[in-house]
Amino acid sequence: MDDFLIYEQQGPVVTLTMNDPEKRNSLSGKNQSQGFVDACARVNADMDVKVVILTGAGKAFSAGGNIFAMRNKQGLNQGNPAEVRRNYLNGIQRIPKAFYNIEVPTIAAVNGAAIGAGCDLATMCDIRIASEYAKFAESFVKLGIIPGDGGAYFLPRAVGFSKAYEMAFTGDTIDAAEALACGLVSKVVPADQLMEAANELAGRIACNPGQALRLTKRLLRESAHVRMETLLEMSAAFQALAHTTPEHEEAVNAMAEMLESKSKTKDGKKD
Secondary structure (H helix, E strand, O other): OOOOOEEEEEEOEEEEEEHHHHHHHOOHHHHHHHHHHHHHHHHHHHOOOOOOEEEEEOEEEEOOOOOHHHHHHHHHHOOOOOOOOOOHHHHHHHHHHHHHHOOEEEEEOOOOOOOOHHHHHHOOOOOEEEEEOOOOEHHHHHHOOOOOOOHHHHHHHHHHHHHHHHHEEEEEEEEHHHHHHHHOOOOOOOOOHHHHHHHHHHHHHOOOOOOHHHHHHHHHHOOOOOHHHHHHHHHHHHHHHHHOHHHHHHHHHHHHHHHHHHHHHHHHHHH
């Protein structure tokens, strides 16, 4: 795996840290894309993993594309139009595919600037928590380009089409407070409490059975583009699987014992 992305696991929680603070965790290299693909595949293969947290080292979450690489026609920008198209398809566009297909819940802990592709990367996560210093911009239009990494898919699903149009057409930067108001993030916390808040949320998710989490996420993903009847059929099939898991049996037995205990206590008091 590329050194750009650090993979750390503590119990059922994996933390992925973009680790190029000098370049503000910019996203331009093919190796970076492969790092994300490998990390997502590793998570999917490890049934002990229940939650992923994505964050950035240093002051930025990710500044998006590398401006100098754009100017010098390097990396994604190298070659004629046909070659650039293939660079995108075989490079940075592998990241949204990998994140969309990651089976467990994902949390973006946005520690600072999330600009361009960095903003889009945050929207690829299921939940976003922001530091008070976070800022976001769908800034491609400022450079005369378009969101080539999947932002046109993910951003409207995060904030609705009206706000997505506003962000994409103006390229303006919004602060953490506005991101919270428009639903781009679900919580804003002091910078020194960001990872604590992300891990606390991850813990509340990870205390639940892993198989149920993976199946629930798949249903929510599919609900965006299938007919209700299709989703109900999937739900029935997934539920049949869930009912056979040891985690379900243990949870039901524990709940039943608790209710029986409460009922006996109440009956004893009545007597």
